[in-house]
Amino acid sequence: MNGMSVSYRRGLMGAVLLGFLPLAACQSTGPVADVAAIDTAQGSPENIASLTAVIDRAPGQPEGYNIRGTAYGRGGQYKQALADFDKALQLNPNYYQAYANRGLIHRYMNNQSQAIADYTRAIQLNPNYDVAYIGRGNVYRLAGQIDQAYADFQKAIELDTTDPRAYHNRGLILQQRGQHAQAIDDFSKAISLRPTAPEPYNGRGLSYAAQGDDDNAFTDFNTSIRLNGSIAESWANQALIYERKGDRAKAQKSYARAVQLDPQYQPAKDGLARTGGSAG
Template identity: 30%
Template sequence: MSRFYRFILNFGIAVVLVCLFLTSPAYSLAASDAKIPEGDLFKLGIEKMRHGSYPEAIQDFTEVIKLKKDFAVAYSNRCLAYLQLEDYQNAIADCNQTLKLTPNNVEAHLNRGLAYYRQGDYQAAIADNNQVIALKPNDFRAYYNRGIVRGMLGNHQQAISDYNLALTNIPQSSSLLEADVYNDRGLAHFELSDLKTAMIDFSEAIQLNPNDYRAYYNRGCACGRSGDNSCAVRDFTESLKLNSTNAQAYLNRGIAYHQLGHEPAAIADLQKAVEYFAQQRETTLYDKAFLLLKNLQQQLSSLSEIALIPRDAKTKEYGVSS
């Protein structure tokens, strides 16, 4: 499983918390004045980036760099393409080159910080975000990204402080990004066992972005941890309406149904969880879901056998006549 997901499993309910990292958005692509000979080729690379043709965009930016080795924005945009392809070593190399040519390049620090994060080099990621904050103190992305990294390091109170700063500086028109910050701040409160505040944050995220399955899912986890399994079932159901292949939601809703005594529904959900975990090659979670399903089916089988024993079976066993 990718390190971008956090798993918390306890006896009462299996909680899978999804935490997404904010990448540099598409509008961070640096433009060219097109007055240089390689301008058209550069523009072509930008257009391919916008259409998701990342390998082709890399080829175009590489040709631009061959023609003009000190063209910083070509390195910067090629870095973004490498990030999209999860080629973090090359992304970092291009960001390094960008920063050699333009030392105070905020986007290069943001993108290199993201690459370091995804490699698991959290201290280097924090250092890049610190540099962004020093250069541009009102850039909410650096606070948000640093908060994510601090959360991964277990520094949840510091993460909350960074999320607060991100919310203070975020543009008013960015409701979807604001929802992401509330969702991740809710995760930090959850980690600190402040379930009430976590649910408030998840609810705020849902209000800002009703189509984000993660916020419903995470609030369902908080409900389950609080012992409110009806609330958990409701939120997992809403999450599955938005993402019908979320195996973790089936697993956790199945456990919630079991806690409520709705065994057929629990078995159906655990079967779905097993199916999707198998498809997604999530071996560890597949094994957990399969074991839960097997145990629950065995319990129901035993109850059925007991229920089928006739009332006079004991007297017949001992041969006592009426």
């Protein structure tokens, strides 16, 4: 499972200060960061009915419950997902994938201790399961336990994961620590693994900007917008570069777009106020 509700998009990192202007925080959204918009089709009655028919034909097989639980989770039906993962684990207490999937649901529901416990159990059952390290690392990062998060992402990378989330999220921590050259390397690796995900372009752009490389930062923010024009952070970051270049009109327009997409996104609101715009 790679989905997550939009409410978890905010507050993952503090703003990076660049001179007098606050650079919009790099939010961890979309598939690279183990977050995505709810896919209602996954939890549609038709899809659930089809998966239920599979379970009815083999009620003693845990895989069917795990698959249906995944569909429920991606459809935002978290209680039903938990029930299915519980059943899968009742049938097979060593089903490490079901532990990791249930951990993700607990994370959606902000049950951090339960999420960590499930991911940890998955790792105990399979110490080479990179997905569980990445999932637990995200829970630690959301909880502000940065050192533990870094260790989990590092472990997944040492296991030769091909999951771009490990590099993207380690890059976010390196960025938070001010290690921008290393962060750029990690974001670039994430991009090479999944070039169509906008989030690592946003992250890399922030680190380029922190190094004073506004041209590469601007290119990355524009690419992020091209890949997904509905992310407020991308527009706010683009606006910041316009602002730093002295183009207040374009900056104001981009800040306004960011506020339209996310009226609660403070860097965009502050930028709009600085450039003389109005959120109303």
